[in-house]
Amino acid sequence: MRTTPAILVSWLLMPLTLLPAAEGKSAQSAGSIRPGEVWLDTTGRPINAHGGGMLFHEGVYYWYGENKEGRTWLPESTRAWDGYRVDVTGVRCYSSKDLLNWKDEGLVLKAVPEDPNHDLHPAKVCERPKVVFNPRTKKFVMWMHIDSEDYKSARAGVATADRPTGPFLYLGSVRPEGQDSRDQTLFQDDDGKAYRIYSSENNDTTYISLLTDDYLRHSGTFARVFVKRRMEAQVVFKHAGRYWFLASGCTGWDPNPARSAVADSIWGPWTELGNPCRGPGAEGTFGGQSTFVFPVAGRTEAFIFMADRWNKTNLPDSRYLWLPLRFTEKGFEVTWQEAWRLDYFPPRTGQRVRGRAG
């Protein structure tokens, strides 16, 4: 092919950011997801939703996570275990219909700087927020890990909203089942029951608590699972009628091998399946720590694994790892990809997809 000099000149003068090669620098470009790269929202700012979770509601995905901004510092009270922190600013939400382009919906739960005793005071800890929609009460319910600066108070906080984009009203915190509660997630089953899954007994044992019908309290029915296995960053999801589990070990912000498990009932018995990660960096969860797994609407066997690649000395620059999760004969796997597209997953059978014969 011949290139005319005029075209060549304009190509050479093109700003660097427009060159195709530069597109690859963003976590999402030209329809691909690039795990570990900076992921920009629709206004061009880096997405700020760490330790997050996903809610799919009326055709829209809502990504909620910790807003991490300001200086990262190491308090005396957590120095022994490298407990770097940023002060609490709140929980941010993004919305998207295509899982690639994310609109910033702002801080849907804000820190409360004026009251030093408030759970959401900047000097506290507010981590791993997860949101579910309660069809009975029509409320969006957020649970999160609330703590004191030294991580000794170990509580579970709850907030509700009438809309997915908030504002969320903070209702308070508890020590569920009379125990401490740190890393946590939510799981909503097909029958409308919701569960909170969290690290307890000083991170030794994972607890699964059934929430009340309004999802606002712990019902008192709970199980101790993975006893003394010391897990954090728990994730529960359902596929083919079985319950699947992911977690990390306990090494603070530093990565470690992921754990996985399966059960026929949420109450167990749970069978551990080992580290589901495959490919370069698999032994350290690709430098990340699990936070959520969710099914992609309209596609079969399509689950996305969400993790945080923490940058402990500059927490706001922590990155997101989104990878496809695939079920195998023995369990499931998460294989490293430099870049991947949602059409990695087959479309749901019976559905016509552009560019393919129906």
Ligand code: GAL
């Ligand atoms: C991690 C935990 C994070 C955060 C961090 C603090 O293990 O999963 O959510 O609490 O420790 O160092």
